[in-house]
Amino acid sequence: MAERIVPEISLKDFGNRREEITKQLLEAAEYAGFFTLVDHGISEEEIESQFAISKSYFGLPADVKGKIPHDTKTNNGWEYKAQLRASTGTCDQKESLWLRRNSQWPSDEDVPGFRETTESFMAKCAEISAQVLSCFAVALGLPEDHLRVANDPTQPDCLTQLRLIHYPASENAVGSWRAGSHTDIGCLTLLFQRDGEDGLEICPGRETHSSFAMGDTFTPLPAKTGPIVVNIGDMLMAWSDDRLKSNFHRVRAKDVGTSPARYSIAYFNQGRRDFVLQGPKKK
Incomplete structure (x- = not known):
């Protein structure tokens, strides 16, 4: 199979280009499975x-x-090689810190400027998410603000989280799973990567034919600083009456040699507790 083309969509001049952007987002979400956002308002320096x-x-x-242990009830806090994947039967080879606006934060004594910098970053992720979700809402025949309001992270019942992720450098782990094949359970995921820290592989859900897409064709998506990789989660798949497909992805060690450390940042729009996930057709 030829390498998949992952559409690049510019959010530049969003107010005047909303209709054009909506068309591009819908086509990418329905057929390509993943897409990247550029001109989104967060600089490479940030x-x-x-x-x-x-x-x-x-x-x-x-x-x-x-000091901030992972809490299974809230899913906030630090975890180390603890996320078991049904697709591999093993724990992902990574550590992560899950954060919500009202969660416990690392202190400035431990990491100077952590909360101030991260809250600002989360606010910008929320703005970008609101733009994309408003486009999807209109395309699906929902009120323009429906998905935005249902994922509003300023509300106390919102489950949206930021996840800082670190995959330690690994030796003798050729072809192993740093993160096993999975879909995201939330609504919409924004993923940030860094130049040269590759490993992400994607398999659009419309092409999968087996549990966890095992045996299906995955395509590497090179890591670049700047563009945001976006994918649909199970929640938005439900909201769209299955029109938008939640897609399988994984992080794999290099086939040759040692895999260097990889850092990524994921912003998970995960909805609010008081909203029902039901599409216009009530499928």
Whole structure:
């Protein structure tokens, strides 16, 4: 199979280009499975600053990171090689810090500027998400603000989270799963990567034919600083009456040689507790 073309969509001049952007987003979500956003309003310098904060945090001793232990009830906090994947039967080879607006934060003493920088970054992710979700809402025949309001992170019942992720450098792990094949359970995911820290592979859901897409064709998506990789989650698939497909993806170690450390940042729009996930056709 030829390598998939992942559409690149510019959000430049959003107010005047809304109709054009909506068409591009819908086509990408329905047929390509994944797309990238450029001209989105977050500079490379701001992205690198957030990655620097993330790297500083993950560089702390385990007992310091453990001040914010992962809570299975809220899914907030630090976890280390603890996420078991049904697709592989093993835990992902990574550590991560899950954050919500009202969660516990690393102190400035441990990581100077952590909360200020990260809250600003999350606010910008929310603005971009609101633009994309408003386009999808109109395309699906819902009120323009329906998905935005249903994913409003300023509301106390919103489950939206930012996840800082670190895949440690690995030796003798050729072809192993740094993160096993899965779909995202939320609504819409924004993923930030860094130049040269590859490993993400995608398999659009419309082409999958087996559990967890095992045996299906995955395509590597090179990591670049700047563009945001976006995918639909299970929640938006439900809201769209299955029109928009939640897609399988994974992170794989290199086929040859040692896999260097990889850092990524994911912003998960995960909806509010008081909203029903039902599309116009009530499928």
